Amino acid sequence: MQSSSVSLDMSARAPSSESEATHAADLAMARCAEGDDAAFHEVFSALAPRLAAFLKRLSGSPSLADDLVQETMLKMYQARGHFTPGMPVVPWAYAVARNCYLDAARAARRRPLVLEDTELGARNAARPSPEGDGEQNLIARRAAEAVERTLAGMTTLRREAFVLLRYEGLSVAAAAQVLGASEGAVKLRAFQAYEMIRTELAKLDSR
Amino acid sequence: MPNFDDIPDVPSRPRDSRPRAPGFVTAARLRAPPATRAELGKRRRAAIALSVAWLTVQFLAFGLRGDLARLSLGYVLGLIVAPLSAGVLAIVAAAQQGQLGLGARPLSIVMLALMCPLVFLVAGLAVPAPYRHGETGNLMFGAYCLNSTLAWALLPIASAAVVLRGAFAAGAIWRSALLGGGCGLVAAALFTLHCPVVGKTHIVVAHGGAVLVSAVLGGLVFSRFTRP
Incomplete structure (x- = not known):
C-alpha cells in the first residue's frame, strides 16, 4: 500500500x-x-x-x-x-x-468530542490523481480520519495551538496573543500535537 | 396633455448598495445598540474622573499624616511616588491594545501583574524607617489600613471593569489582575500619605496585602466582565 x-x-x-x-x-x-x-x-x-x-x-x-x-x-x-x-x-x-x-x-x-465529517479531511488528504484512483482516495480519507481522531483526542491547549498555526495560518506571535500564552509555549504545544499526528499517521502507514 | 419632456429627468434614487446587517445586529439595535468607540471613550474619561474624585474625597476625609515633615526623601520616593507611578503604568499597560488589539505580550502582562504586589513588599522591606520610635502599628491598625486601602481601590477597579466590559478578548484574567494590582498600588500609595505607621511589617502586610488582594480580585472576579 x-x-x-x-x-x-x-x-x-x-x-x-x-x-x-x-x-x-x-x-x-x-x-x-x-x-x-x-x-x-x-x-x-x-x-x-x-x-x-x-x-x-x-x-x-x-x-x-x-x-x-x-x-x-x-x-x-x-x-x-x-x-x-x-x-x-x-x-x-x-x-x-x-x-x-x-x-x-x-x-x-x-x-x-463528536467526530463528524468535515472539510478537514479533504484539506488534509493528499490530492487524488485526476484519474480518480480509488486507492488514493481511500488512503487520503483514512489519513484525514486519523488526523481528526488525533486532534479530538489531544488536549485543548495542543489542539488549538496546532489548528491556529497549521490550518488558520497565524504566525506564532499572533497565535500566542490569541491564546494568551508565550510563543515558546505555543511552539511546544503545536510541536507536541504535530508529533502525535505524525505518530498516528506512521501507524497507518505500517498497516 | 402637458409635455413631459419639459420636465427634467430626475436621477433615480441610487439603490442602497450597503448589505443589510445580520439579523442579530438589528435585534441588538432594537434593545440597546452596543457602544461605539466614541461613546466608550467618553465612558473611559468619566470613569477616570470618577476614580480621581473618589480618591480625592477619601483622602480629604481621612486627612494627611501628621508626621509628613519628618519623612525622609527616600521614604516618600519609595513608598509613595514609586508605587503611585507603578500603579498608573500598570493600569495603562493593562488597557493598552498592543499590536494585534489583544493587549501587550502575554508574558509581559503576567510578569507585571505578579510584580504589582511585590512593589510594596520590596519597598516596605528596603526603605528604612524615617525616624526612630515611630508608630509601628498593631493588628487593629493593620486591619484598618488593609480594609481602607481596599475600599479606596474598589471603586476604580469596578468602574474600570464596567468601562472595559468585553475589552480583553485574550488574557482577560492576567490583564484584569494587572488592572486590579495597578488600582491597588495607587490606593496604597495614597493611603500611605495618611497612615502614620512606619513599621515595616505593617507596611508590607497591610498596605502591600491590599495590593495583593486587589490584584486577585481583578483577576478572579472582574475578569468575568472584561472577557467578551
Whole structure:
C-alpha cells in the first residue's frame, strides 16, 4: 500500500485575494466600531466561514461550530467599541471564538468530542490523481480520519495551538496573543500535537 | 396633455448598495445598540474622573499624616511616588491594545501583574524607617489600613471593569489582575500619605496585602466582565 503523503508543513494560506478580503474586513470592523451597523455584515461575510472552519476543528462538531460562530459574531458586535481602527480583526475574532469554544466545553463538562465529517479531511488528504484512483482516495480519507481522531483526542491547549498555526495560518506571535500564552509555549504545544499526528499517521502507514 | 419632456429627468434614487446587517445586529439595535468607540471613550474619561474624585474625597476625609515633615526623601520616593507611578503604568499597560488589539505580550502582562504586589513588599522591606520610635502599628491598625486601602481601590477597579466590559478578548484574567494590582498600588500609595505607621511589617502586610488582594480580585472576579 502506497504510504500517505499528508503534508504537515506550516504552509501559508492562499495569498492576495484572502489578504484583500481580510483588509476589507479590518476596514469594515473599524466602520462598525464608529457606529455603522451595516458594515458588520461585511465582517460577518468575511469571517464567518473562517471562524466556522476554526471552530469545527476545535470542537469536531459542525453543528456546535455553527452555534459558536453566531455567538462569536454577536460578542464581536457587542464589543465593537473596543476595536481600534488600524488593528487586524482576524486575531481578535479568533480570540473571541476561542473563548466561546472554551465556555461551551466547560459547560459540556468535557464531554467526548463528536467526530463528524468535515472539510478537514479533504484539506488534509493528499490530492487524488485526476484519474480518480480509488486507492488514493481511500488512503487520503483514512489519513484525514486519523488526523481528526488525533486532534479530538489531544488536549485543548495542543489542539488549538496546532489548528491556529497549521490550518488558520497565524504566525506564532499572533497565535500566542490569541491564546494568551508565550510563543515558546505555543511552539511546544503545536510541536507536541504535530508529533502525535505524525505518530498516528506512521501507524497507518505500517498497516 | 402637458409635455413631459419639459420636465427634467430626475436621477433615480441610487439603490442602497450597503448589505443589510445580520439579523442579530438589528435585534441588538432594537434593545440597546452596543457602544461605539466614541461613546466608550467618553465612558473611559468619566470613569477616570470618577476614580480621581473618589480618591480625592477619601483622602480629604481621612486627612494627611501628621508626621509628613519628618519623612525622609527616600521614604516618600519609595513608598509613595514609586508605587503611585507603578500603579498608573500598570493600569495603562493593562488597557493598552498592543499590536494585534489583544493587549501587550502575554508574558509581559503576567510578569507585571505578579510584580504589582511585590512593589510594596520590596519597598516596605528596603526603605528604612524615617525616624526612630515611630508608630509601628498593631493588628487593629493593620486591619484598618488593609480594609481602607481596599475600599479606596474598589471603586476604580469596578468602574474600570464596567468601562472595559468585553475589552480583553485574550488574557482577560492576567490583564484584569494587572488592572486590579495597578488600582491597588495607587490606593496604597495614597493611603500611605495618611497612615502614620512606619513599621515595616505593617507596611508590607497591610498596605502591600491590599495590593495583593486587589490584584486577585481583578483577576478572579472582574475578569468575568472584561472577557467578551
